[in-house]
Amino acid sequence: MEIPYTVSARRDTGLWNAKIGIWLFLASEVMLFGGLFSAYIFLRLDAGPGEWPHGLLNVPVGTMNTAILIASSVTVVLAWAALKMRDLTRYKIYMTLTILCGVTFLVVKLSYEWPQKFEHFGAFIKEDALGKYEQYLGNRHLLEKGLAPRKEITGHLHNKEALNDPNIKEYEIALDPVNADPTNPAMDRPHFWPLPATDKIATIEKEDVQYANMFLPKHSAYFASYFTITGLHGAHVLGGVLVFCYMMVPASFRLYRHNPEHLANRVEVAGLFWHFVDLVWIFVFPLFYLL
Amino acid sequence: MSIKGFHIVFIVFSTLLALGIGCYCVWIDLTVGEPVYRTGAIVSFVCAVGLIIYGVLFYRKMKRLRLIT
Structure with a gap:
């Protein structure tokens, strides 16, 4: 037909x-x-x-x-x-x-x-613990420049088992450049060319973290x-x-x-x-x- | 609307995107000052001009071939 x-x-x-x-x-x-x-x-x-x-x-x-x-x-x-x-x-x-x-x-x-x-990881820090991680967040520097504060520390998670194991009390992160050198004025804005994670390792206690996950939809x-x-x-x-x-x-x-x-x-x-x-x-x- | 008309609409939006990216790169260059943004702005504006020229040529050719009446 x-x-x-x-x-x-x-x-x-x-x-x-x-x-x-x-x-x-x-x-x-x-x-x-x-x-x-x-x-x-x-x-x-x-x-x-x-x-x-x-x-x-x-x-x-x-x-x-x-x-x-x-x-x-x-x-x-x-x-x-x-x-x-x-x-x-x-x-x-x-x-x-x-x-x-x-x-x-x-x-x-x-x-x-x-x-x-x-493969990427991010941890949002609790409000009352932001000062403890100032060296990674650089919020005093951002405040002086009138920019929004940082609340998240990002990078590559070394101990991935920490995500599911309650006995592990901290995350070990190879920091992104923005958290490795947060007071560098070059880090105040996003980069056109993505920068690789640094060798600088940060240890973040789980009790200071409001929420943490890999860069998945639930992040x-x-x-x-x-x-x-x-x-x-x-x-x-x-x-x-x-x-x-x-x-x-x-x-x-x-x-x-x-x-x-x-x-x-x-x-x-x-x-x-x-x-x-x-x-x-x-x-x-x-x-x-x-x- | 036929594919010819929709294609011209699409090229208009693509041109606006290229101009937008160019302006974005200029803005970042003024605040951060890295050469890569200046290069990005130049490339974006060149692409915008290229898209405008392509759009005009496309319209003329379709009209000449009587595919746009």
Whole structure:
């Protein structure tokens, strides 16, 4: 049975069916991501001074991923234009580039960015113990400069068993530069290039810690939002890549020989979805990495 | 809206992002003063200009090929 309105427009809507379908779907996606972004903004506005983690993400890697996604949006449009001009060879080249961009984005995210967070540790110090750890927090220096105080000591946890063993009374942390040299004016702002953990070890007594964990979703509202939104976005990127892979299988090329306009319309719909996913990242990047 | 229109909207947002990153780098450079931020600002502004040029060329080409009517 022939499915109607895959190429020609319906008289009542003036559009072919899949285009209406994708815009309805994208409208629901706007509500989904809009809700998550709103939740993030309100959580952040509600956080007290010094309580919201900042400068913990790798900005150069995030910038590279942003450039990759922008490039993939260009290649997907070029793939569609090649189909409209009935140039199958160019279509294959541009679609392959789009898939490669999507896969590269996911590989960077899942094999580098996320695992880097899982290896990091942070301990929020109780209010009455902040003075005891002044050498790592440098709050007097920040107060003089009118900056928000630090309450968290971060780095690489040496004794990971301390997280679960109540008999171990302290955490041993190889400090991040910001806590190893907290009065250095260069540490007053986040760094564009992430600095590696230092050799300086700090011992923090558990009774002085309000809350401590690895950089997992349960670490803070910040990381819960970060992993939820980037995870959901990553799932969308994966979905888009799978659809593009389907556009490159022999069945799609048979469709091209039979009805090239139908394949062009399919690529357009998938391309609209891909543009939306990339547009979401345009908002994710400054919100999480820069601000 | 077709993919051509949405692509132009996307390029506009990408350009705004590049300009925003450039301004962010200038702001950090003024407060911290590390050369890497100045370099970042220059690269961002160059990217913004490149995106504007690409957007205009894309629009003209689509119109010439009658893919934008």
